[in-house]
Amino acid sequence: MAAPMDKVPLIDSQTAGILASVNNFTIQQHPSYFDNCIEMPNKYTIFDRDNGTKLLLAEEESECCNRVCCAPNHSLLVKIFATDPQGNKLFPVLTMEREGCCSKQLHCFACMDCCLQESFIHAGEVSGEPGKLEKDKVIGHSKVPVGGGGLTPTVQIMDRGYSQDEPLAVMQGPTCFGGCSEMCCDFNFFIDKVPSGTTDYKALKVGNMAKITKCKPKGFGGAMREMLSDADTFTLEITDPSVTPQQKASLISSLVHIDYMFFEKNIDMCGVDGNGAFFINLCNCYCVGCLCPCKLKCKAQG
Numbered sequence: 001m002a003a004p005m006d007k008v009p010l011i012d013s014q015t016a017g018i019l020a021s022v023n024n025f026t027i028q029q030h031p032s033y034f035d036n037c038i039e040m041p042n043k044y045t046i047f048d049r050d051n052g053t054k055l056l057l058a059e060e061e062s063e064c065c066n067r068v069c070c071a072p073n074h075s076l077l078v079k080i081f082a083t084d085p086q087g088n089k090l091f092p093v094l095t096m097e098r099e100g101c102c103s104k105q106l107h108c109f110a111c112m113d114c115c116l117q118e119s120f121i122h123a124g125e126v127s128g129e130p131g132k133l134e135k136d137k138v139i140g141h142s143k144v145p146v147g148g149g150g151l152t153p154t155v156q157i158m159d160r161g162y163s164q165d166e167p168l169a170v171m172q173g174p175t176c177f178g179g180c181s182e183m184c185c186d187f188n189f190f191i192d193k194v195p196s197g198t199t200d201y202k203a204l205k206v207g208n209m210a211k212i213t214k215c216k217p218k219g220f221g222g223a224m225r226e227m228l229s230d231a232d233t234f235t236l237e238i239t240d241p242s243v244t245p246q247q248k249a250s251l252i253s254s255l256v257h258i259d260y261m262f263f264e265k266n267i268d269m270c271g272v273d274g275n276g277a278f279f280i281n282l283c284n285c286y287c288v289g290c291l292c293p294c295k296l297k298c299k300a301q302g
Contacts, residue, residue: 006246008160010123010139015082015093018056019245023238024049027255031231039071039266042078042230044256045087049235054087056080058096058256070101072264075130078256092125096253098260099131107261110148110289117155117261117289118143121253123246140250142171142257148289151175153262154201157191157254159247167194168247169209170201171254177214178262179281179293180269183223187214189258191251193240209240212255214263232263262291273297 003020011019030043041060048055062076080094098119100106108115120141126133142157152172159168173189190207198204215233217226225231234255238248262284270280278298284291 004242004244006139006244009246010137010160011246011249012093012124015056015249016245018082019248022048022050022055022248023241025055025236025252027234027236027252029230029232029259031225031229039067041067042259042264044078046080046252049237054083054085056093056252057083057087057089059089066101071266072260073100073104073106075100075103076260077127077130078253079125080252093123094249094253095122095124095126096120096256097122097126097130097133098257103131108290110144110146112146115289116144116146117257119253119257121250139246140168140253142250142254144289148286149201151285151287152202152205153189153258153286155254155258156194157250159250166196168250169193170204171212171258172201172205173258173262173286176283176285176294178265178268178284178291181283182214182216182226182263182269184216186216188212189214191254207239209238209243210251211237211239212251212258213237227269230264230266232259234259262286265291268293275299 026047026049028045032040044058045054046056058078058080060076060078062074066074076098078096079092082090082093096119105115106117110116120138123137123139139160140158142155145156155171156167157169169191171189171191174187177187189212190205191210192204193209213235217223236255268281272278279295282294284293
């Protein structure tokens with residue numbers, strides 16, 4: 001059966017062909033061992049999970065001061081490049097845009113528009129200030145709804161071919177994740193197509209379109225890399241054969257977006273707080289758009 005294609009193709013034919021032929025992706029964040037000292041721009045390699053072929057390379061572009069002071073809630077662009085078989089960067093094919101601090105107040109309760117996480121995926125390369133880019137090349141975007149899904153992390157995924165008032169799909173994840181639990185648990189985020197008029201997403205949490213998995217580290221080396229850097233590994237499994245290349249691009253962009261939303265907190269497993277007390281963060285609990293750490297503390301004496 002021929003792979004489904006987009007009615008209004010905006011991405012280049014080479015990238016569309018690559019995305020059309022792959023349904024299982026691995027997204028590997030590059031390690032940066034300086035992140036616990038100073039926040040560095042993220043980089044990701046996107047692989048074909050079935051054969052390990054390098055498909056795309058994603059690189060963050062952000063203003064240094066905003067990134068250092070506000071990460072992971074800073075404004076950013078993520079340029080996505082085609083690669084050769086060795087993984088070397090060739091030319092830009094997609095751009096993800098996320099507006100953050102200081103024009104938006106992210107990681108607080110999702111009660112009004114200025115508090116809602118939102119990202120756009122553009123065809124080709126676009127440049128400029130995040131939040132102020134033209135939207136004529138947008139092929140999709142993702143947005144946290146008002147209320148944030150309550151205790152369920154919820155992201156609406158919009159498609160260019162659908163009404164902006166109704167999402168193509170919705171992504172829902174677990175209430176508790178991150179912290180030390182990342183060392184021993186996989187975390188699944190299920191993506192389901194949304195029937196027209198549906199506003200209650202609880203019954204949809206089955207993954208009939210796709211499933212994103214935040215993977216636990218493999219072996220001692222992977223565990224140490226997880227502790228000492230922000231290098232995360234995700235898989236994206238497309239379960240609906242009707243998903244088009246541009247919709248797959250939107251899903252990859254949404255995956256990168258939730259990495260910034262949920263898994264980019266520095267010193268998230270253990271450390272010393274401002275009062276000199278040592279803490280171990282067991283996990284983060286999601287509540288209406290906020291992440292609430294569940295910590296064990298050993299108070300400093302004297």
